Amino acid sequence: MTTHTNRLTKETSPYLLQHQHNPVDWYPWSDDAFAKARREDKPIFLSVGYSTCHWCHVMEHESFENEQIAAILNKYFVSIKVDREERPDVDKQYMTYVQATGSGGGWPMSVWLTPDLQPFMGGTYFPPEDKYGRMGFASVLKRVAEVWARNKEDLKKQGADTMEQLAELTRSQGSQEALSNAAAIKAMARCAEQLASRHDQERGGFGSAPKFPRPAEINLLLREHLRTRKLDQDIDTIRAAQGSPLHMAVTTLDHMAAGGIYDHVGGGFHRYSVDEYWHVPHFEKMLYDNPQLASTFLDAFKATGDVRYARIARGILDYLVRDMRHPDGGFHSAEDADSLDPALGKKIEGAFYLWTEAEIDDVLGPERAAVFKPHYYVKAEGNCDLSPRSDPHHEFTGKNCLIQKQSLADTAQSAGMSEVEAERVLAESREMLAARRALRPRPHLDDKVVTGWNGMAIGALATASQALQAEQPPISRSFPVEGRNPREYLDIAIKAAEWVQSKLWDANNKKLLRSFRGTPSGVSAFADDYAYLIAGLLELYGASGQTRWLVWARELQQTMDTLFWDDTSGGYYSNSGQDSSILLRMKEDYDGAEPAASSIAAGNLSRLGALSGAEQARTYEERAAAVAAAFGERLEEMPLALPQMCCSLYLQALGHLRQVIVAGRSQSPDTQALLAAAHSVFAPEKVVIAIDPDDEEATAFWQTLNPEALGMAAAAKDKGQAVAFICQNFTCKAPTSDPATVQQILAEPRATIARAPKPAAVPFRLRSSR
Incomplete structure (x- = not known):
């Protein structure tokens, strides 16, 4: 096979570097690429993904490593590769277009642009060849090249018109009138009602498969529990009341923690489950998921006193510290879903995480295996059979994705031992399997350090350092839980904050950078980076009492207000508007896997106000109210879109914290x-x-x-x-x-x-x- 090297070899993004030897003449998102497109009057082919994306790998192997397809791209297009985690502004701009034009959404994202960066066609994954009546990628490229040659002016006008329409649709229409307490309470209540209408009472979660963890939903339900609880009912009665906010929250957390979406051997959560049982996951692990989930499980522990939630939070945090931590203190971005299967000689999804029954028997021996296998639903024929969605292509036949199908009490009774002894055997078994698994080829690690996601990790670790002191009995090692003294989490959080401050904070200009890999990136941070880091620093101040973190949080808030605040309608834009290649300046109005910057900022402002004296408190609280007002219409129409904003409304409706x-x-x-x-x-x-x-x-x-x-x-x-x-x-x-x-x-x-x-x-x- 011919070896190629393209311009991406000079980049630091792991995703871009994965494509540095493609025969495609890739450019990074840059003025050089735009100038070439304008000079040669060629359309741009933009491919957006990230390094741990399964279907991004598939499209690379099928199409971008294909010499014939590369020849078409190189002849007729200027090809640009973008890491969505490094440039979320580019990703959001064109994902908005792709979704608005009915092409779905997801990664890899494929978009064709005019030389002026106006999109005129988009989609996601394309197979390399024509199949099942669907055009393959090569045919699509040829067709686009033909249409461009004949009708380029029409395509340019079409792209400009479409982006103008999108700009109009995304233009802020917020209100300057603060939400009334009644409106805030109504939004919280309706968000909970909308979640209740979608709640899977049998298996937890909201809606059917695939099931994504969305911590903001649980956060809102826990706060609704506080707002609506009856004083004459104890916590167990409220928890058992089907349809109550607390019941929905803990039912979901219980099933997630038992499911295969949680890595029982190594700790941490995978991205989502493909089935309705939280069983077979898409196996990548993301930094932005895990700290949020740790914080939510810690809140559930504090709300219920149930130590099981503390143990899951520990399992998440110990995974991050063990496997995702930069040697100097920060946290890496993600681990891939795919890894090498030595028997097949190629990477497949889940290879690192799945087990045959014979492997488990070999590692554990008959006595431990007899306890472990029924607890985690291990079978000779494999266990990915709970739903037709679990393994639709029969890729996991004979493989087991561990899921806790028995309670500890049932496992202990079946094994004729106490629950304490059963848990000891299970913990020993998990640690033995972890040692065997460590001999397998690990999934690819995206070792890029993203500022905002590190803010999430700092906050979760800081929260744990205090909340876990209430564990009774105190935790001992129960792998993947390490049994750390809670105060160790505070030391780890402080070291991470110091690292981010030293590597990604320009103290002279009071500005953050987006990411670091070997060296700080040249990309400025976005609104969510500021919001998440401020939130993490407020938790770190609260846990440590060190005023330096509160000083920095206040500085960051001031910069965030300067760079991203909408003076006309309130709320925070996602980007600063200082990059001319970004044609849309939008405000995120959906609390998805990563909550909207404005939703987090509204809570931050309320907290900053409560930490301040009367005069300064008023300034912060007024701005928090203005953030909520900017999303008043969205909150009235569909509060379910903004559960984290509803959590911030809870703070505002209560008055001064x-x-x-x-x-x-x-x-x-x-x-x-x-x-x-x-x-x-x-x-x-x-x-x-x-x-x-x-x-x-x-x-x-x-x-x-x-x-x-x-x-x-x-x-x-x-x-x-x-x-x-x-x-x-x-x-x-x-x-x-x-x-x-x-x-x-x-x-x-x-x-x-x-x-x-x-x-x-x-x-x-x-x-x-x-």
Whole structure:
């Protein structure tokens, strides 16, 4: 086979480098490519994907490695390859076009553009040859080249007209009028109702196959649980009430955690399941999925006290630390679905993760296998048989994708042992299988570090460092759970934040970069990078008490406001509008696998306000309200599209968030006990402010940001022990040094969902509350 090298060899993106030896004369997204297209008056063929995309690999092998197809591309087109994870703005722009013109959506995305970057035809995967009455890629290319030669002016006009229509459709029509509390509550309630109408009561999730984890949906349901719970019902009664927000949330989490979408041997979640049982997944693992899921499982743990959710969160985070961590501190982007099957001599999907019964017997021996196999539904003929969707092409015959089909109690009873002993055997078995699996060729790792996704990881790790201190009994090693002291997660989060700050933050210009691989990319960060990182830093501040993370979060928010805020209609654009090759400037209005930047930002602004004194709080809260108002029409029509925005509405509808001010020496046991108590309760409408009155740098910071809170901490300095104040709407409960009292107060439902009148900028006043 002839060896080729094209321009992509100079790129750093793993996806682009996968194509560096294609015979296609690829260009990256660049002025050089655009100039060549204009100079030669050729159409552009744009191919967008990512390095762990299964069908992207298929199209590469079938078409982009094909000499004949490459010859057509090189003769008639200027071919551009784009990594959607590096350039989400390019991807979003043309995906909007592809979906609007009825060509579906997904990756690889194939779009034909005029030299002025206007699209005139698009699609996704194309097979190489004509089949089943459908044109193959070679025929499509020839047809497009013929039409361009005859009617290029018409195609140019068609592309320009289409993009103008899309620009008009995506142009912001937001309102400057803040949503009323009634409208906010209605949006939350209707979002929950719409989820209920789609809830799979038997298997969890919303809708049928394929099933994608969408943490924002569970986040909203957990908050609806807080808003609607009845005080005379205990948590188990509410949890068992079919159709209740909590029931839908935990049913979904339970089935996801038991399913094959969760990697029982190595931890972490795969992208989605192809069937309705959460069983057989599409095997790639994404960084943007796993931290969000860890945070959601931690919220479920705090909301229910069920330690199983803490264990799943640990399994996710330990996977990230073990397999996805950059040696210097950040986190990599993804692991591929495909890996080499040595017996076949080629890469196939799931090869790294699937097992034959004989392999399991060989690794575990008869006694352990007798416990393990029924627990995880292992069969000689393979177990991908729960649904016709699980293995429609019979690729996994004789293979087992582990799914927990028995409860631990049933497994223990069948094996004639205690649940403790059964869990010990299962954990030992998982670790033995992990050691054997480590001998297999691993899936490709996309070792690009993306700023926003690292923000998600930082936030999840920081949350875990505090929330997991409430585990009873304390966790021991139960692979893939490592049994870490929760405080180790905080150290890992801090190191990741320091790494991102050193590699991807231009402190002089106060701007972020999108990604890093060997060197920082030349691509500026997008609105979601700022939003996710700010959210992560707020969690990191809350867990660590280190004001440097709050300082940075405030700087990032200021830059985000400068670069992405829509002064006319409110809300945040996805891109800055400073790149002339991006023809559409849109606001994301869908909380999908990655929630919209505005949805995250609205919550960030509410939290920043609650951490600030009265004057600064008002500025942040007004902007948070303006974000929500910009999506008022969307929230009225289809709140299900924006469940994470509905979570932010929950904060706004409650009025000023609760502040838990803990005054005491930062490392003293009594201070740490109060902080752990504050973080152990599921109360998403709170912020925690830790102030050490003896720390001169910290007191100077709080004197500027929140002098009222500092005054309270200073007043408690002479008490000889740490003290907690729990404040809402600028009044506070009586101070306490008892962690149990902190938990009790935070667990109480808020007195009202209505927004209290904004007071004037006056100092906090202590008021005993009985």
